[in-house]
Amino acid sequence: MNPANSxxxxxEVRLTPILxxxxxxxxxxxxxxxxxxxxxxxxxxxxxxxGVGETYGDGRYxxxxxxxxxxxxGRSITDVNxxxxxxxxVCGDSRAVDGRVDAGGLRGVQTADKLRLSVVxxxxxxxxxxxxxxxxxxxxxxxGGRVRDSVEYSAYLFYKHAGRDAWGPALDxxxxxxxxxxxxxxxxxxxxxxxxxxxxxxxxxxxxxxxAEAFPGRxxxxxxxxxxxxxxxxxxxxxxxxxxxxxEDPATGTAAMAEVxxxxxxxxxxxxxxxxxxxxxxxxxxxxxRIVLCDHHYWGGLHRTRELAALCRTxxxxxxMHSNTHLGxxxxxxxxxxxxxxxxxxxxxxxxxxxxxxVVTTRPDFRDGRLAVSDAPGLGIELxxxxxxxxxxxxxxxxxxxxxxxxxxxxxxxxxDWRAPATPRW
Amino acid sequence: MNPANSxxxxxEVRLTPILxxxxxxxxxxxxxxxxxxxxxxxxxxxxxxxGVGETYGDGRYxxxxxxxxxxxxGRSITDVNxxxxxxxxVCGDSRAVDGRVDAGGLRGVQTADKLRLSVVxxxxxxxxxxxxxxxxxxxxxxxGGRVRDSVEYSAYLFYKHAGRDAWGPALDxxxxxxxxxxxxxxxxxxxxxxxxxxxxxxxxxxxxxxxAEAFPGRxxxxxxxxxxxxxxxxxxxxxxxxxxxxxEDPATGTAAMAEVxxxxxxxxxxxxxxxxxxxxxxxxxxxxxRIVLCDHHYWGGLHRTRELAALCRTxxxxxxMHSNTHLGxxxxxxxxxxxxxxxxxxxxxxxxxxxxxxVVTTRPDFRDGRLAVSDAPGLGIELxxxxxxxxxxxxxxxxxxxxxxxxxxxxxxxxxDWRAPATPRW
Numbered sequence: 001m002n003p004a005n006s007x008x009x010x011x012e013v014r015l016t017p018i019l020x021x022x023x024x025x026x027x028x029x030x031x032x033x034x035x036x037x038x039x040x041x042x043x044x045x046x047x048x049x050x051g052v053g054e055t056y057g058d059g060r061y062x063x064x065x066x067x068x069x070x071x072x073x074g075r076s077i078t079d080v081n082x083x084x085x086x087x088x089x090v091c092g093d094s095r096a097v098d099g100r101v102d103a104g105g106l107r108g109v110q111t112a113d114k115l116r117l118s119v120v121x122x123x124x125x126x127x128x129x130x131x132x133x134x135x136x137x138x139x140x141x142x143x144g145g146r147v148r149d150s151v152e153y154s155a156y157l158f159y160k161h162a163g164r165d166a167w168g169p170a171l172d173x174x175x176x177x178x179x180x181x182x183x184x185x186x187x188x189x190x191x192x193x194x195x196x197x198x199x200x201x202x203x204x205x206x207x208x209x210x211x212a213e214a215f216p217g218r219x220x221x222x223x224x225x226x227x228x229x230x231x232x233x234x235x236x237x238x239x240x241x242x243x244x245x246x247x248e249d250p251a252t253g254t255a256a257m258a259e260v261x262x263x264x265x266x267x268x269x270x271x272x273x274x275x276x277x278x279x280x281x282x283x284x285x286x287x288x289x290r291i292v293l294c295d296h297h298y299w300g301g302l303h304r305t306r307e308l309a310a311l312c313r314t315x316x317x318x319x320x321m322h323s324n325t326h327l328g329x330x331x332x333x334x335x336x337x338x339x340x341x342x343x344x345x346x347x348x349x350x351x352x353x354x355x356x357x358x359v360v361t362t363r364p365d366f367r368d369g370r371l372a373v374s375d376a377p378g379l380g381i382e383l384x385x386x387x388x389x390x391x392x393x394x395x396x397x398x399x400x401x402x403x404x405x406x407x408x409x410x411x412x413x414x415x416x417d418w419r420a421p422a423t424p425r426w
Numbered sequence: 427m428n429p430a431n432s433x434x435x436x437x438e439v440r441l442t443p444i445l446x447x448x449x450x451x452x453x454x455x456x457x458x459x460x461x462x463x464x465x466x467x468x469x470x471x472x473x474x475x476x477g478v479g480e481t482y483g484d485g486r487y488x489x490x491x492x493x494x495x496x497x498x499x500g501r502s503i504t505d506v507n508x509x510x511x512x513x514x515x516v517c518g519d520s521r522a523v524d525g526r527v528d529a530g531g532l533r534g535v536q537t538a539d540k541l542r543l544s545v546v547x548x549x550x551x552x553x554x555x556x557x558x559x560x561x562x563x564x565x566x567x568x569x570g571g572r573v574r575d576s577v578e579y580s581a582y583l584f585y586k587h588a589g590r591d592a593w594g595p596a597l598d599x600x601x602x603x604x605x606x607x608x609x610x611x612x613x614x615x616x617x618x619x620x621x622x623x624x625x626x627x628x629x630x631x632x633x634x635x636x637x638a639e640a641f642p643g644r645x646x647x648x649x650x651x652x653x654x655x656x657x658x659x660x661x662x663x664x665x666x667x668x669x670x671x672x673x674e675d676p677a678t679g680t681a682a683m684a685e686v687x688x689x690x691x692x693x694x695x696x697x698x699x700x701x702x703x704x705x706x707x708x709x710x711x712x713x714x715x716r717i718v719l720c721d722h723h724y725w726g727g728l729h730r731t732r733e734l735a736a737l738c739r740t741x742x743x744x745x746x747m748h749s750n751t752h753l754g755x756x757x758x759x760x761x762x763x764x765x766x767x768x769x770x771x772x773x774x775x776x777x778x779x780x781x782x783x784x785v786v787t788t789r790p791d792f793r794d795g796r797l798a799v800s801d802a803p804g805l806g807i808e809l810x811x812x813x814x815x816x817x818x819x820x821x822x823x824x825x826x827x828x829x830x831x832x833x834x835x836x837x838x839x840x841x842x843d844w845r846a847p848a849t850p851r852w
Contacts, residue, residue, distance in 0.1 A: 079566035079571035081571045081573050081766050085768065136431065137431070137561060139555075141502075142568065144507040145505070147507050277739065281741055303732075304736075307732070310703075310736060342507070348848055
């Protein structure tokens with residue numbers, strides 16, 4: 001870096017683990033805990049500019065984030081391509097982690113690489129935010145510029161019990177339709193995704209049928225997180241072929257997905273069997289999926305998300321966006337990168353409407369199911385430091401039960417006999 | 427773009443076709459003309475900052491550049507992702523061009539898409555240069571930052587007659603070794619590439635053998651531009667297996683390359699059968715090449731080059747860089763993007779040492795075969811406007827014979843009976 005850019009050198013990195021409240025949303029592994037951990041990464045430059053990113057807050061992610069945060073001062077915030085090698089060097093040999101199941105159990109087998117990429121993603125976003133603010137450029141301009149002025153999101157429907165939230169229960173088709181009506185009314189979402197794998201397939205088919213009747217012509221998606229056998233997946237596909245935009249991860253693993261794909265015309269989407277670059281060639285060669293649901297946390301940041309998009313474009317595979325529980329920081333990052341991708345032809349998923357707590361000063365404003373792309377410097381968000389401190393205090397005060405997301409453990413607090421089911425469940 | 431960034435709006439685009447002198451370098455299609463056309467693209471913002479790019483200057487490229495230049499004012503220089511759609515909209519239906527052979531005949535069948543991407547590349551580089559200058563950032567920082575501080579290039583050896591240049595003739599192994607010694611002495615290049623397909627394979631094998639003897643252990647490459655049959659390719663590979671770093675485009679087309687690749691351990695490289703994203707899946711599925719030689723002109727710019735690199739990384743294919751006749755503008759662009767690619771594990775090709783004329787004020791300084799990566803704003807070069815005007819006057823004065831590169835026509839001026847040979851030639 002030339003001397004004129006010395007103000008872009010990282011001076012300090014702040015890691016703030018927090019707990020945010022989360023409604024009791026059901027999935028095939030269990031239920032969301034009352035609080036979920038997130039890690040907020042702040043990068044502060046010598047010029048006094050700060051940038052922010054967020055990622056998973058579970059202990060295994062925090063363990064990797066710490067050495068990376070210690071190694072960053074003295075490097076330039078422009079140096080995001082170098083974060084991968086740096087992380088590989090300083091984060092140590094965490095291969096011992098390989099084989100565990102990830103937070104929520106919904107991303108297939110966890111590996112050290114996957115963890116590290118999710119951590120790097122928060123640092124990359126924080127650096128891009130800081131660089132954009134330091135140079136008066138929106139993050140999308142650091143990615144080649146936006147090709148649209150707003151990004152479409154979809155409603156993310158969940159089966160749920162009543163909770164300490166405003167949504168009420170949704171445990172049958174009528175409940176799901178009611179939830180969808182509220183998403184439609186309050187956010188204007190056009191597409192609806194139902195998180196399935198919770199009830200036997202017949203009940204979830206009935207819920208999708210009810211949605212199709214209530215919202216004729218709207219794009220509908222069903223995602224059982226790999227809970228079904230190949231035969232069950234095919235049976236559901238047959239039943240819903242006329243109304244599904246796509247079926248998301250009906251079965252677990254590339255081989256099973258490929259078998260389903262070969263025997264149905266319903267497009268299959270995934271955020272489970274293609275979550276790293278290493279998993280791409282086999283899945284594409286076997287035509288296992290028609291749509292990859294990208295997630296900048298999984299793939300290692302916004303540049304890597306754009307690389308995934310180029311792979312999909314080259315191989316004629318569609319692209320949409322996956323979401324796990326996240327705050328306004330990641331929503332802004334998702335919106336910036338989505339805005340740069342010409343072929344993002346399905347509405348992106350987001351959990352965000354379920355999150356009543358945030359660390360940004362202004363909640364994003366969905367209009368007609370879309371978020372406007374910010375042209376303000378960086379991500380275009382501001383950190384609410386009081387709120388961040390509050391949520392961090394909650395994390396400090398926690399006795400340890402909430403610091404790692406474990407949907408099965410949360411379910412056992414409701415039903416002591418619960419065990420996360422083996423797949424295929426049906 | 428927010429109002430604070432109105433100075434990043436394009437005010438004017440200047441297209442300057444030029445003719446630059448080129449030595450009589452031989453290839454399988456003929457010989458380089460005494461002058462070769464290049465097109466210099468300048469983008470000037472409302473804020474008064476200008477950025478520069480270069481591409482092929484042949485008529486078919488200029489025809490596409492003109493409407494794009496006219497469409498750009500009013501758009502932001504940050505908007506490089508949008509250049510592809512814009513070019514597709516304004517450059518018209520030039521499908522009529524499909525099927526012609528490209529300038530020099532060395533890039534396979536020409537299509538409207540290939541032409542358009544080469545034109546877009548110059549506009550993208552000019553926009554990135556301008557943005558970097560406007561915001562005090564080197565171009566590599568707009569691509570995620572450099573991962574090395576210098577980029578290695580290789581010596582590009584050519585058979586040639588004596589010409590109006592300082593190099594003298596090189597028509598046999600001794601001549602090629604002499605040329606290599608000068609490249610070694612003056613530039614410090616470690617790797618040597620010989621442009622082959624000029625003489626019968628035995629003679630070119632002898633030249634590579636002579637290089638291996640004169641420079642033991644150095645990486646050596648031979649590139650006959652697809653002039654050989656599968657059997658000839660395999661025979662050459664057998665003869666040179668112990669000394670070749672890679673064999674570049676021995677045969678024409680993915681099918682022939684795949685057949686050669688299946689029957690030799692010598693790595694095959696290409697800038698002929700994989701020159702667009704559309705050509706990637708088949709070539710990778712058939713293991714036709716082990717190394718793709720990227721070229722930001724071919725692929726549509728620096729962002730697209732990074733996308734190609736991600737494809738190669740994902741599929742375990744190596745990466746190096748192709749070069750056609752070019753000036754210091756493109757050399758700077760090549761160096762910036764190469765600096766951002768972690769897995770660029772072969773020295774990049776460049777014709778640059780053959781070019782005695784340039785439009786930049788300072789010639790790049792190769793040390794130990796490497797160019798330092800500039801941390802100055804933009805590309806880190808300055809346009810020599812007097813020189814640009816001189817070379818444009820030469821273009822204006824030309825009677826038309828040099829405005830389109832045609833190596834076969836140039837050869838016919840030396841040998842009236844010359845016809846560009848059909849492939850395979852041997």
